[in-house]
Amino acid sequence: MKIIASRDNSTFKTLRAQRDTAHALLDGPHLLAAYLDKVGRPLRVIVSESGLGHGEVSALLARCGGSEALCLRDALFRELAATETPVGILAEIAVSTTDAAPPRGSCVLLDAVQDAGNVGTILRTAAAAGVRDVVLGTGCAGAWTSKVLRAGQGAHFDLAIRERVDLAAFLSGYSGTSVATVARDGESIYAIDLSGPVAWIFGNEGAGVSENSAASARRRATIPLAEGCESLNVAAAAAICLFEERRQKLVRMAET
Amino acid sequence: MKIIASRDNSTFKTLRAQRDTAHALLDGPHLLAAYLDKVGRPLRVIVSESGLGHGEVSALLARCGGSEALCLRDALFRELAATETPVGILAEIAVSTTDAAPPRGSCVLLDAVQDAGNVGTILRTAAAAGVRDVVLGTGCAGAWTSKVLRAGQGAHFDLAIRERVDLAAFLSGYSGTSVATVARDGESIYAIDLSGPVAWIFGNEGAGVSENSAASARRRATIPLAEGCESLNVAAAAAICLFEERRQKLVRMAET
Known part of the structure; x- marks a missing residue:
């Protein structure tokens, strides 16, 4: 395996610039294991010199059989890894987006x-809710950046992800029920029939769903909050909506 | 207003050490406004020199009438503030916990x-779900630390918060239904009657609810996930459970 020791090495420079390209870096054994389970071999696997001694790292390295393998001096590895205490393994993968x-x-x-x-x-x-397609409009955090990958915990490899999409144009071609979630004055999510296909729209942390996106949706829905409360974290709101849809679909399946 | 310019000033040193005491620092206008709306005046309000020029800061300062006010040189203020671009106002409050x-x-x-x-x-x-009591066992992030306050967005002031509690002892005195959330093999949350009082137990990000806590609960519940998915972020799981309870209670209220 080739060992890279210099910051001026061109492969190292490319890897460090990776985050804006069509390639992404998976940081740590958990994400790489999920990728191997669900997708296949990465383009390249990168280990730190001290990582070579970990049993978990060498087991993963063995599973990456045909992939190019690189070893970095620990100091260089730390510059690439996003986490503070990296176990010592990274994998470079092709980003999987779709324009379907x-x-x-x-x-x-x-x-x-x-x-x-x-x-x-x-x-x-x-x-986890069984929804396979996620569409990111402009202004979202990049789906394949290290922090999003970490919080996703491998979910990326179960999903079809679209990025930098014009949401209104996308919705005009969608045949199911489109629902913009709004902080107030929408229909209660519990009063909407969610047993068919639904396109949910969740908005910015401060401003919510933009007027333009909300106008493209067929319905506006609100989660009924306790008196005096104004809003939820957007990821909490999404969990409530997506699992209300899942609950309704489970009820329907049990009935038929 | 007294201006503090030196890092050696004893008040400044005390403020900097605040995070482990019975006092907490609210960072930014949003949290302070929520506190003024829901609780009252803070013990002390602290502004940066440049913050004095912001209209929002001076309006809040006026609302803090009887509270002691301090002005810090910008460099000192930045050492206290948790956010990277602080608007220039902090408030010191007494932490409100209960042992009831x-x-x-x-x-x-x-x-x-x-x-x-x-x-x-x-x-x-x-x-937001209308639950008023939150009980933190050992090993949780401190409820009154700056990051938790920020993510809470003022919810702290609507809640009765207990910290460093023996969860099993607490549950032994609880008369409602106690439900430990577990990743697998519990009853479906949708099959449990949640129309009465419920004590939900949510566990550690990696290990889940400890065996000791789960054994203290009357029931074990699982969110039914899509095939092949193992787990949810704990805050997403909590949102799903708490709003399933809220949905059931809203249905019951509508029926009676």
Whole structure:
């Protein structure tokens, strides 16, 4: 395995610039294991010199059989790894996005959700709710950045993710029920029939769903909060909506 | 107003050490405004020299009438403020905890939830769901630390918060239904009657609810996830459970 010791090495420079390209870096054994389970081998696997001694790292390295492997001096590795105490393994993968037409099933649209933790948590929740398509409009945190990958906990590999999408144009081609979530004066989410395909729109942490996106949706829905409370964290709101949809679909399945 | 310019000033030193005491620092206009609306005047209000020029800061300062006011040179202020771009106002408040006996209504118990963002988001969700009592066991992020306050968005002032509580002892005095949330093999949350008082237990990000806490609960509940998905972020799970309870209670209220 090639060992890189210099900051001036061109491969190292490329890796460090990775976050804005069509490649992404998976940080740590958990994400790499999820990728190997669900997708396949990464393009390249990168270990730290001290990581070579970890049993978990060498087991993963063995599973990456055909992938190019690189070893970095620990100091260089720390510059690439996003976490403070990296176990010593990173994997470079091709980012999997799609430009396919709107799906027939349910999907989640994010309108300028800026916080990486929120975007990653919503991806994780969508996968757990059985929703496969997630569409990020402009102004969202990048789906394949290290913080979003970390919060997603591997959900990325179960999803079809679209980025930098014009949400209004997307919705015009969607045949199911589109629902913009708004802080007040929408229909109660509990009063809407969610047993068919639903496109949910969740908005920016401060401003909510933009007027333009809300106008493109067929319905506006509100989570009925306790008296005197104004809002929820957007990832909490998404969890409530997506699992209300899942609950209604489970009830319907049990009835038929 | 007294201006503090030196790092050696004893008041400044005390403020900097604040986070482990019975006092907490509210960072920024949003939290202070929520406190003024819901609780009253802070013990002390602290502004940065440049903050004095902001209209929002001077309006809040006026609302803090009887509170002691301090002005810090900008460099000192930045050492105290938790956010990267502080607007220039902090408030010192007495931490409001309770040792009262378990409530009769619903409550949320956190078992070693370590991430400050998760704890704060759960506090915010609990308040929005109409749950008033939150009980933090050992190993949780401190409820009154700056990151938890920020994620809580003012929910702290709507809640009765207990910290460093023996959860099993607390549950032994609770008369409602106690429900430990577990990743698998519990009853479906949708199959449990949540129309009466419920004590929910949510567990650590990695390990979940400890065996000891789960054994103290009357029931074990699981959120039914899509095939192949293992888990949710704990704050997302809490949102789903607390709003399933709220939905059931709203249905019951509509029926009676």
